[in-house]
Amino acid sequence: MLGRIFCQRFLPAGSKVQNSAFAQNALNTTPCREFCTGIQKYQESVEKVNSSASPDSDYSLFPPLPGQDSSLRWNGQKYEELPIVHIKATYNNTHVQVTDHAGRSLLRTSCGTEGFKNAKKGTAIAAQTAAISAASKAINKGLSFVRVLVKGLGPGRMSAVKGLAMGGLQVVSITDNTPIPHNGCRPRKARRI
Secondary structure, three states: OHHHHHHHHOOOOOOOOOHHHHHHHHHOOOOOOOOOOOHHHHHHHHHHHHHHHOOOOOOOOOOOOOOOOOOOOEOOEOHHHOOEEEEEEOOOOEEEEEEOOOOOEEEEEEOOOOOOOHHHHHOHHHHHHHHHHHHHHHHHOOOOEEEEEEEOOOOOHHHHHHHHHHOOOEEEEEEEOOOOOOOOOOOOOOOOO
8 A cells, every 4th residue: 555655646647657566566456646645535445455455354363352253273172272381480490380271280390390400490491491391291191282371580481482382382372471560569678799
């Protein structure tokens, strides 16, 4: 749409430009001389182009909202029926728990159960290792597509999600569920080093 507007804005009535062929091919319409100044005309022209360009309006790149029905399926399951991977990333450890859609626990692992001790439990490598282990256990239980809920601000946030993908699970969506206070409890005093 923008190519068509710019081609018509800066040209006299009878002139041709090399870019007008691009605008015709992009919109699959013949160029018109009118310039849309009102928002209503612009919206009508955009609706006309969108209705001709995308015949399948049911498809969306985003997961559906809760309670909204969708035709998308992963292994024959709806979005609401997919198992959920809960990742709790604290500063000292990272916990990975896989539940079904109702909240029943299927498996659980953390950096400590993978053999990391003390300060090494809070590293990104430990979180990635724990997530790879959780992914392999989930695949053994027959899971392939999962939703991910991440909670916390630890160093293992993104590396745990990457570890799930490396372990063979297909991540459908990532949701950040970190609790944020709206000026709630008083924070602890600052450390003096």
